[in-house]
Amino acid sequence: MREIIPLGNDTLAVKLAFGGWAVVPTWNVDVALGMIRDGVIEPWTSRAVEVLLRPGQTYVNVGANFGYYMVLGAQCVGRSGKVFAIEANPLLLPYLLRTLFWSGYPDVIRLYNRAASDQDGLQLDIMSDAQFIGGASVAMRMAAPDFLSSRLEDSLWERVDITRAVQPDGRVVPATGFMVRHKCQTVRLDTLLAAEPRLDLLHMDIEGSEPAAIAGALDIIGRSPDMALVMEWSPSYCLSAPLIGHTRAMCDLFDGRKYSWYRIDPQAFNPAAPAPALVRIRDREQLFATPHSDVVVVKDLETYHPQWPKLVVTP
Numbered sequence: 001m002r003e004i005i006p007l008g009n010d011t012l013a014v015k016l017a018f019g020g021w022a023v024v025p026t027w028n029v030d031v032a033l034g035m036i037r038d039g040v041i042e043p044w045t046s047r048a049v050e051v052l053l054r055p056g057q058t059y060v061n062v063g064a065n066f067g068y069y070m071v072l073g074a075q076c077v078g079r080s081g082k083v084f085a086i087e088a089n090p091l092l093l094p095y096l097l098r099t100l101f102w103s104g105y106p107d108v109i110r111l112y113n114r115a116a117s118d119q120d121g122l123q124l125d126i127m128s129d130a131q132f133i134g135g136a137s138v139a140m141r142m143a144a145p146d147f148l149s150s151r152l153e154d155s156l157w158e159r160v161d162i163t164r165a166v167q168p169d170g171r172v173v174p175a176t177g178f179m180v181r182h183k184c185q186t187v188r189l190d191t192l193l194a195a196e197p198r199l200d201l202l203h204m205d206i207e208g209s210e211p212a213a214i215a216g217a218l219d220i221i222g223r224s225p226d227m228a229l230v231m232e233w234s235p236s237y238c239l240s241a242p243l244i245g246h247t248r249a250m251c252d253l254f255d256g257r258k259y260s261w262y263r264i265d266p267q268a269f270n271p272a273a274p275a276p277a278l279v280r281i282r283d284r285e286q287l288f289a290t291p292h293s294d295v296v297v298v299k300d301l302e303t304y305h306p307q308w309p310k311l312v313v314t315p
Contacts, residue, residue, distance in 0.1 A: 002039055011095075012036060013102055018046075020071035023098035027156055029174075030134045031065050041068055044269040044276040045230065045294045049073065049203060051275045051304050052228045052296075056080040057200035060189070062116045062213060063232075065092060065134055067099035069203060074105035083108055084193065088115035088184040088206070089126055089136050091152055116206065117186035118215035118246065126184045129177045130155040139208030139237045144181035155180045188216030198224040205294075208237020211246035214253065221253070228304070229254070229297040233263075233290055251284050254297055261287055262301075262312065264294045275301075275308040279315060286315075 003015035010026045017039035024032035034041040049069060053059055053076035061069045061083065070085035077083060083105070087096060093113055100106050115124060115138050125144035128136035130152055153159045155178045165176040193199065199220055204210045210231045214221070221227060238247040254261070261281035268277035278296060281287050301308040 002036075004036065007098075011098075013098075014039070016040065016068065016071065018050075018072060018075060020075055021099070021102040021104070022067050022071055023095050023102050024066045025095060027130055027158075028066070028133055029131050031068065035066065035068055042266075042294065043271065044264050044266045046072060047269075047276045048230055048264060048294075048296055049201070050076060051308065052201050052230065052298075053077055054200070058082045058084070058196060058198065059201045059203065060084045060086070060193070060199050061203050062086045062189075063088075063205040063207075064096060064111070065205075067096050067103070070096075070109055070111075071099060071103040071105070073201075073203075074103055074108045077108065079108060081108060082110070082196075084110050084112065086112045086114055086116055086192070088113070088138060089128055089133065090182050090184065091128060091130070091133065091180075112187070112192060113184070114187040114192065115184045115209070116189055116192075116204070116213035116216065117209060118188065118212045119186055120188050120191050122186040124184055124186060125181050127179045127181050128155070129179055131157060131178070132175070134205075135207060137207030137209065137237070138184065138186075139206075139212070139234075139243060140240070141242075144179075148179055148181040150180055150182055152180065154178070189213060190217055190219040193217075193220045196220065196223075199227055200224070201228045201230065203229075204231040207232070208234040208243065210234075211238055211243060211250040214250045215246050218253070226299065229259075231295055231297070233287070233293050233295045235288065235290065235292065239288060251287065255284075257299070259297050259299055260301075262296045262298075263290055264296060265313070268313075273311060275305050275311055278308075278312045280312050282314070
């Protein structure tokens with residue numbers, strides 16, 4: 001039975017399936033829901049992170065959300081490793097700070113409230129619906145409407161006019177946004193990681209801002225010849241007119257470094273397998289035709305687990 005400790009104020013401490021602890025709110029129904037109910041989110045991507053990391057390594061988790069992956073990464077790299085957890089949305093900071101200490105790794109994890117990008121110091125609006133807070137994005141750098149509140153309470157279903165989610169035929173559509181706005185500041189990963197000799201795994205889930213973050217990380221990537229990358233591939237963002245240049249540059253970078261691209265296949269995930277099932281992405285054309293997915297970008301899968309190449313399908 002899942003171990004959960006109520007902390008008051010709609011807040012829970014949750015023991016995760018891999019043994020670590022995190023602190024989450026009860027009002028969130030995307031990431032926190034999985035942590036509370038199942039103790040795991042994205043088990044296929046979680047397995048990839050576990051396979052790609054070793055004790056003593058450096059893990060950079062961009063888009064830390066409620067801290068699930070920062071705790072998992074800290075357990076993987078151990079006391080001799082480093083975890084950099086980066087989250088743009090200030091609404092998540094109270095939970096991340098508590099998770100930092102409940103995880104037992106405050107000496108390993110370094111937490112930053114920044115939006116990873118290709119420029120330092122930009123002040124951007126970030127808009128989020130508390131129930132689906134994992135979908136907040138600054139990829140398009142859109143200004144929030146002036147009428148949006150900055151109070152969390154003005155986004156919660158229990159405290160707003162929920163009839164706004166009722167369609168003309170009476171159907172209730174829970175994805176209807178009850179948005180609030182906050183400010184966030186951008187940073188290049190090269191600036192944030194300037195003192196680091198290398199990184200071993202760069203993991204990004206930042207709703208379309210991944211190519212821009214790569215553009216701001218060319219120095220640290222250059223110092224990390226064997227770095228692995230796990231990222232969310234969001235074609236609706238990455239292939240849009242304002243962002244396609246960064247996406248092409250990202251592909252050029254990893255193609256030039258002789259990296260291979262793979263889509264993680266959730267449908268083929270086997271919890272008993274040593275690594276997640278992957279689908280090989282042959283070229284850029286196939287990448288651009290790939291639907292919303294998590295992808296793994298590495299030089300050689302076999303160096304991480306000798307059985308992993310056998311779990312790859314080439315369409």
